[in-house]
Amino acid sequence: MVDRLVVIGGDAAGMATASQARRKNPALEIVALERGHHTSYSACGIPYLVAGDVERSEDLIARTPDEFRSKQRIDVRMRHEVMAVDLAGRSLEVRDLDRERTIRLPFDQLLFGTGAKPIRPDLPGIDADWVKGIATLGDGEALLAQAQASRCRDVVVVGAGYIGLEMAEAFKRWGARVVLVDGNDTVMARTLDGDMGGSLANAIRAMDIEVRLGEHVQGFENGTVLTDKGALRADLAVLGLGVEPNSALAGDAGVPLGVRNAIEVDARQRTGIDGVWAAGDCADTYDLVSRRRVHIALGTVANRTARVAGINIGGGYARFPGVVGTAVTKVCGTEVARTGLTEVAARRAGFEFVVARIDSTTKAGYFPGAEPVTVKMLAEKGAGRVLGCQIVGGAGAAIRIDTAATALHAGMTVHEIIDLDLAYAPPFSPVWDPIQVAARQAARLL
């Protein structure tokens, strides 16, 4: 008898798992259920679609349902929503949204790839149709249409994290008046330490985006965003308050949930239930630096955990070692990257450490186009193990975070980073890479 794998969710995690399982096991029967209209698109590309960098929403689609069907024999069923999971009976209750009928679908293996959803706090008026989160490609298309039609002259973005900043810039570029509101004292407060957010906030203000920090949104009413400091006019309010795991379906069925209600998985992406797996934004993962379970909703983690799940489901053997918390973005011409722990996170995790913070350039200082870059590095007391790194700077600054991320995976000390044989030529870097300049300062402080 042939085993049937059912994948819930047709985006990055679900479809990458299905593809990998197919590669490992040509005999497997694979069904993928997606309640929306698209498979396998780049959610990270949505802000750039709204901004107009990416011309057509189709460009964000890595592979269409038909391609999965014809090239990989994956039975993709669009507009099919799973209503309930019966773990004991090994079957799903599935609603075919277009045909308006409900079917029962048995499974041998089950993969949760249900992703994450934008956080919508319980505030008065938040369900009004001019208050938008960005969960799907459809949401992005709708926002783009609004921006192009100039139907939103006043846009309030709530939350100054990645998505909030990217959306603020996108609407500014379409000519809207944009106000950015965040309850924290700095932008990207969950990503960067406060001392690194300052120059980013300046770059945003320089684009004529009003940045209101330490201000808390309390409700939405008749084209007005109400805060603890006043009322902000808005044709459109965009929520950028982060996401939470979309795990209710799994939790209701009895699959154990962990940190932030993400589905708890082991290093092979197994849940606590035999033959039931999870990958991507709906699952938790392991932070190699803090040695804690965490929830990280990023495309890279989704693809890598899906690869591991797919290999295991297909009968192979793979383990996902964990993450170090790397992330990067570009806002208003300023590049921002981080890996490992911020000061706040490192203190919370009980580390004692020194903090180096240096200014350098992205190329040899004398080379045309050299841009400023600030690097902050945390090193643990004692041996000097690197704990985290943050970068803010001009073009070419952020990608250097990969050196620090790789060093974190290897458990390197700042002394070892100083000795790294990194690439140098005047158009690429100063002779001491900015990451190494930071490591040298950390070594002196130790």
Place this chain on the structure above:
Amino acid sequence: MVDRLVVIGGDAAGMATASQARRKNPALEIVALERGHHTSYSACGIPYLVAGDVERSEDLIARTPDEFRSKQRIDVRMRHEVMAVDLAGRSLEVRDLDRERTIRLPFDQLLFGTGAKPIRPDLPGIDADWVKGIATLGDGEALLAQAQASRCRDVVVVGAGYIGLEMAEAFKRWGARVVLVDGNDTVMARTLDGDMGGSLANAIRAMDIEVRLGEHVQGFENGTVLTDKGALRADLAVLGLGVEPNSALAGDAGVPLGVRNAIEVDARQRTGIDGVWAAGDCADTYDLVSRRRVHIALGTVANRTARVAGINIGGGYARFPGVVGTAVTKVCGTEVARTGLTEVAARRAGFEFVVARIDSTTKAGYFPGAEPVTVKMLAEKGAGRVLGCQIVGGAGAAIRIDTAATALHAGMTVHEIIDLDLAYAPPFSPVWDPIQVAARQAARLL
């Protein structure tokens, strides 16, 4: 009694050693002898000076003799050439070139920072004044003056390595007719495997530089470069045949020389003679991948070995673990980088390995400005330890070599590279970094 450190050579290695020793030991007497006119300049910047990217030769000088004297109490003596070293008598015979007198200078500690010199094969006519190597900033200034004055309409560049390619581009940009001649079948044959050099050669030809490979220069005669295939008209011939350690002074004194006649040093940069040290291009170093002594003349290695020498001379303790062979350049709009071993070098070192070669993009494929990038990766049979990586591509391609270089330092396998938590956002990278795409292919081949 105060110890006296004498540094021979006032460029990167010599002055970085002197500075570091000063920082460690404020009491040390430090004398630095430089036979030329400049201290501490970026030799790697010379081609960009000739090309006109860098406007003034002063921009390449990191620190002037007066700054070393006033800020670090280093007794820098310009235009002082060491004629002989008396190891038994612990003293130097020094020629003061301007005053035309010879002095004897005793030392307690001695640092060789004598650098490297361009290879000039013993060919007829090679000493003619229209045949130039590029050893010093003065050489660069002279070439720039010639290029600007359009006194060289026909330039033949001999050798298609880093310097040769950079100089070919520089003269092309000033409007010269440029012919590039190399005895190997591919460009950058010592740096890249032949299969990676092809697209680079195309980019060079697209700039209307004539590339003649497999052609051997046999002599220079009356404005003509003679090869085994004919005669090439030239107002100027530029030698880009690589460099060799400038170690005759040390060798003549009895300091042991090693690979390619570089001064043999241990991990603390000690030569075989007590109190005598060497750093930078005149010294050998250790290749962490092949586990062999090697000679690598690069500014990064010079600065890092000098730091180690300076700490040790100043009474501290530091060891230089070695290099992995990282290098990068940009020629005619194409970026090139490598780290670890090429196929040729890996075979010579006795490794058995698989070779992955993949095409990807520098940003998400749909993102504007995404450039093509080709990555080649070698992985050792068995555990799959990465042995080397080569990158050729558009803007943003080359700096990714740092991820592979850091992985080489850590002795990572391709499986571990797949799991690295690298930075991803559409303007920076595809969701799987090209380095990881190569690692995935290598893992499949293993």
